[in-house]
Amino acid sequence: MPPTEAADTIVALSSGRPPAGIGVIRCSGPQAFAAAQALAGSLPEPRLASLRHIRRPGSDMLLDEALVIAFPGPRTATGEDLVEFHCHGGRATVDAVLAALVEQPGCRIAQPGEFTRRALVNGRIDLTEAEGLADLLAAETEVQRRSAMARAGGAFRRRLDEWRERLLALSAQAEVAIDYADEEDGETAPDLRPAIAHLRQEIALLLTAPRVEPLRDGVRVVVAGPTNAGKSSLINRIVGYDKAIVTPIAGTTRDVIEIPVSIGGIPFLLVDTAGLRATGDEVEAIGIRRAKEQIEQADILVWLGSPCEKPAGAIQVASKSDLAQPAERGGLRLSSVSGEGVQELIAEVRQRAAALMPKGDELTLDRRQFRLLGDAEAALTRAASLSDALLVAEELRTARVAIDAISGRAGVEDLLDSLFGKFCLGK
Numbered sequence: 450m451p452p453t454e455a456a457d458t459i460v461a462l463s464s465g466r467p468p469a470g471i472g473v474i475r476c477s478g479p480q481a482f483a484a485a486q487a488l489a490g491s492l493p494e495p496r497l498a499s500l501r502h503i504r505r506p507g508s509d510m511l512l513d514e515a516l517v518i519a520f521p522g523p524r525t526a527t528g529e530d531l532v533e534f535h536c537h538g539g540r541a542t543v544d545a546v547l548a549a550l551v552e553q554p555g556c557r558i559a560q561p562g563e564f565t566r567r568a569l570v571n572g573r574i575d576l577t578e579a580e581g582l583a584d585l586l587a588a589e590t591e592v593q594r595r596s597a598m599a600r601a602g603g604a605f606r607r608r609l610d611e612w613r614e615r616l617l618a619l620s621a622q623a624e625v626a627i628d629y630a631d632e633e634d635g636e637t638a639p640d641l642r643p644a645i646a647h648l649r650q651e652i653a654l655l656l657t658a659p660r661v662e663p664l665r666d667g668v669r670v671v672v673a674g675p676t677n678a679g680k681s682s683l684i685n686r687i688v689g690y691d692k693a694i695v696t697p698i699a700g701t702t703r704d705v706i707e708i709p710v711s712i713g714g715i716p717f718l719l720v721d722t723a724g725l726r727a728t729g730d731e732v733e734a735i736g737i738r739r740a741k742e743q744i745e746q747a748d749i750l751v752w753l754g755s756p757c758e759k760p761a762g763a764i765q766v767a768s769k770s771d772l773a774q775p776a777e778r779g780g781l782r783l784s785s786v787s788g789e790g791v792q793e794l795i796a797e798v799r800q801r802a803a804a805l806m807p808k809g810d811e812l813t814l815d816r817r818q819f820r821l822l823g824d825a826e827a828a829l830t831r832a833a834s835l836s837d838a839l840l841v842a843e844e845l846r847t848a849r850v851a852i853d854a855i856s857g858r859a860g861v862e863d864l865l866d867s868l869f870g871k872f873c874l875g876k
């Protein structure tokens with residue numbers, strides 16, 4: 450999608466797919482009032498709903514009788530002049546009113562998410578709220594809805610705005626300190642380190658907030674280990690049917706297989722991976738590389754390999770416990786054949802997952818927000834240990850750029866395209 454062309458007035462059906470009881474058509478932009486007036490004859494008082502006969506301009510034909518509400522910008526959903534038509538919700542009615550509107554000068558049909566994008570561009574919401582809205586539109590469970598409300602509610606935005614103000618003030622003070630240094634007149638610049646350390650601490654605290662991905666996409670449980678350890682068999686045993694191919698041939702699973710399952714009301718994504726081993730096979734080598742990526746992205750890692758190679762934090766499993774094991778390998782004894790240990794493993798995974806899941810109303814961070822917040826925190830950690838005002842000012846700037854990227858003030862065009870592409874038309 451090209452950057453929003455603010456000169457256009459955009460029009461779309463914002464309510465559900467016709468036929469429906471009512472169809473809410475929204476029209477936003479500089480020509481919104483003129484276009485609406487052309488159809489409705491006159492506009493009601495701002496923010497008051499009033500019934501109007503809707504006609505196609507230049508013709509006497511009545512299209513509909515509709516409630517019309519005019520919202521003068523900038524205090525509107527989009528930040529622009531905005532008009533809502535609450536029409537009858539039949540397909541033909543909605544189409545006729547939409548068609549008459551887009552015939553008006555400067556008007557066109559909106560792209561998906563374009564109303565929300567304008568809200569962002571005009572500062573009515575920030576990126577954290579827009580992302581929360583996207584989650585809200587996609588929410589299917591009550592926990593998801595509550596979490597999305599917390600994300601869309603603006604609490605994060607207020608905190609970011611406050612941090613930004615403080616960073617700007619600190620930067621200004623650092624500039625003063627740089628001037629002091631130039632003058633060398635014996636006066637000492639104020640020590641910024643306590644204030645920087647304090648800000649860093651607040652950011653570090655938010656970094657411990659739960660992540661949204663387990664709730665949004667399911668908790669990623671990655672099963673990894675050497676070839677033939679029984680990874681695919683274990684996954685099949687857990688999901689209860691043969692999803693992954695199992696053979697005695699080492700290197701059978703070559704790609705990453707993701708299986709969504711719900712266990713005890715928690716959404717999981719079980720991830721089967723290619724076994725780790727040295728291989729000359731090109732395809733298998735790619736699979737092994739992906740497996741290593743999965744190990745890094747895991748929320749919970751189930752390790753079927755040797756304990757001395759176990760990645761930190763993984764659940765150690767001694768697989769094929771039904772076979773006589775020459776040496777005690779340590780970890781949870783488990784057999785996909787006899788079923789030994791499978792329930793214990795599931796219980797352990799569930800317990801770990803419950804600790805990862807956001808509880809509902811609290812603020813959550815997505816991967817991008819977490820990374821950027823971590824960048825800001827790291828910059829402030831460095832700033833707090835520096836004494837050269839010039840370097841401090843540079844670190845403060847780095848922190849602010851990261852904060853601005855979270856709220857969408859800086860360098861996020863690509864992200865906006867992909868975010869708003871996911872919105873429905875009329876949102």
Ligand SMILES: Nc1nc2c(ncn2[C@@H]2O[C@H](COP(=O)(O)OP(=O)(O)O)[C@@H](O)[C@H]2O)c(=O)[nH]1
Pocket residue numbers: 675676677678679680681682683694695696697698699700701702724768769770771772783784785786787
């Ligand atoms: N006896 C026994 N054999 C198993 C068990 N799990 C897997 N196997 C066998 O070990 C071989 C490799 O299993 P597979 O699940 O494909 O291992 P992967 O390469 O780690 O995915 C197959 O022949 C399986 O039938 C188990 O718990 N007990």
Ligand SMILES: [Mg+2]
Pocket residue numbers: 680681682693694695701702721722723724
């Ligand atoms: Mg396998």
